[in-house]
Amino acid sequence: MNPYLDIILRSIAVYFFMVIALRIFGKKELSQLNTADVILILLISNSVQNAMVGSDTSLWGGLVAAGALFLVNFILKKLMFRYKTLSSFLQQKPEVLVHNGKIDFKTLARLGITSDEMLEAMHEHGVEYYKDVKYAFLEIDGNISIISGNENLKQTHYKRRRNHKTLNGID
Numbered sequence: 001m002n003p004y005l006d007i008i009l010r011s012i013a014v015y016f017f018m019v020i021a022l023r024i025f026g027k028k029e030l031s032q033l034n035t036a037d038v039i040l041i042l043l044i045s046n047s048v049q050n051a052m053v054g055s056d057t058s059l060w061g062g063l064v065a066a067g068a069l070f071l072v073n074f075i076l077k078k079l080m081f082r083y084k085t086l087s088s089f090l091q092q093k094p095e096v097l098v099h100n101g102k103i104d105f106k107t108l109a110r111l112g113i114t115s116d117e118m119l120e121a122m123h124e125h126g127v128e129y130y131k132d133v134k135y136a137f138l139e140i141d142g143n144i145s146i147i148s149g150n151e152n153l154k155q156t157h158y159k160r161r162r163n164h165k166t167l168n169g170i171d
Helices: 003-024 035-053 059-082 084-090 105-111 115-124
Strands: 095-099 133-138 144-148
Touching (some): 003 035, 003 059, 035 059, 115 144
Antiparallel strands (some): 095 133, 133 144
16 A cells, blocks of 8 residues: 555544544533643644554655645535534534523533633623523533623623633632
C-alpha cells in the first residue's frame, strides 16, 4: 500500500474515533477549558499521533495527516449540514434548564450545573428571579442562554465557567 494512503486512512480512522468518543462522553464546555481539559487534549493528540503517521515522522507525513484531517472535517461538516439525522447523531441538542420560571433540577444535576452558575447566568442577562425566566438553555457549545419575558432586558450570552482554583484565587 502507498505509505501516504496508509497515513490518510489512519488519520481518518482516528478522526472518527475522536468524534464518536467526544459524542459518547458528553457535552464539553469548549468555550472555557480548564487545566485538566487542556492536559487531556494534549495527551490525546500525543497518543494518537503514531496511530496516524506510523513510523513516518517526515514533514510530508505530518502534512498528509493534517491535510486528511482538514479534508474529512470539511466533508463531515458539509454532510451534517445536508443530512440532519447525521447532524443530530453527532451533535448534542441544547438542554432546557428553566421553562416559564420552573427549574429542571434533574437536568441541572445531570449536567453538573450549580445553582450559583445558573444565578450568575441570569444576572449576566439582567434577570434577578427564576420566575422571570421564560427559557434557559445549555447550548451545544457549553454556554447558557437566557430568554426572559421582559422585552426591556438586554439579552446577552453567558459563557459558562467551570469552577477551578487559580494561583491568586481569582477566576
